[in-house]
Amino acid sequence: MDDTIIDEFVETWGAMGSSWGVNASVARVHALLIITEQPWCLDDICSRLQISKGNGSTCLKELRGWGVVRKVLLAGERREFFLCEPDPWQMLFRIVAERKKREFDPVLGSLRATLEKAGKSPGGIALERLKAMEKMLATFDRLASTLLADESQARALLSLLTGKG
Amino acid sequence: MDDTIIDEFVETWGAMGSSWGVNASVARVHALLIITEQPWCLDDICSRLQISKGNGSTCLKELRGWGVVRKVLLAGERREFFLCEPDPWQMLFRIVAERKKREFDPVLGSLRATLEKAGKSPGGIALERLKAMEKMLATFDRLASTLLADESQARALLSLLTGKG
DNA sequence: TGATATGTTCAGAAAAAAATGAACAGAGGT
């Protein structure tokens, strides 16, 4: 029975989301749209996942905010339907780009501000270590920017590095 | 006053931890050990961060579990002191290795199990899409394994890719 | 216009996560 297969996937995805700071319901809705490639409407999602309409609505809004789910209009249908981005790489890039912007860039900015202030009165602060951290994060910043700027190239590069297709 | 600088760094780190699924207190303790490179004892950490001894003890235990903090014995001291891994790259590699093991590998395993089951009764399941996802995650799996196996090489490679030191 | 269908928002309820602090365990010292 493939409902079981779908459920397992949905729950796995939900648990993974949780451990990476993504609301489990959001991840579950996403998983449902991933594994069944049909368009779903709000009510069907909610009854399938046993969540309230309010919660479902919020999850979809968030997923659209991440750029991984979009509304589709179905001929003769009054309701709104939702589809997820079909290409896993695209999906990943959008999530990474968004999380970088929201949760990495501010940290790098803050670290640089700390370094600047600490440069003037370094008492008790491990300046050299912080500089090394800034350098490391800056490396990731450049790498991510480069990869995100050209997705097909990024994909090729990553595959190349691992020596497989 | 550098206590303020330290506090800001600690809070930034704590907030970042939160958004990536790491307990904020754990991240704050880590931040304190990062930015001051002295050894700290439990009581001093707790009073500096205004957390209970129980909480502090648990945080340190967890940080040791991640391999980024270790106990040091100070001559003539009965208390235990704690130091964090001094090299940011080492720190990062340990965290990545551990999170991969705990939170990525099981997902890849589960996805493969899903694929196997769905191969037999694929009704309603987007097989091709799941295969593409498996392929993508497998690429990351190989890449991470390669990089984690030789840290200095990984570090060199990442710097090379970004065209800087 | 009124009735129905659909979606969103948000105050309050429920659940989950995190923190506290007291009890306990062990290690040293006297």
Add this chain to the structure above:
DNA sequence: ACCTCTGTTCATTTTTTTCTGAACATATCA
């Protein structure tokens, strides 16, 4: 052996997060 210092554990409390469901908005159609 007894007392003190140190650290851990865990039941309970507190805080935070998440979810629900009802009220509201909007759209469609008769």
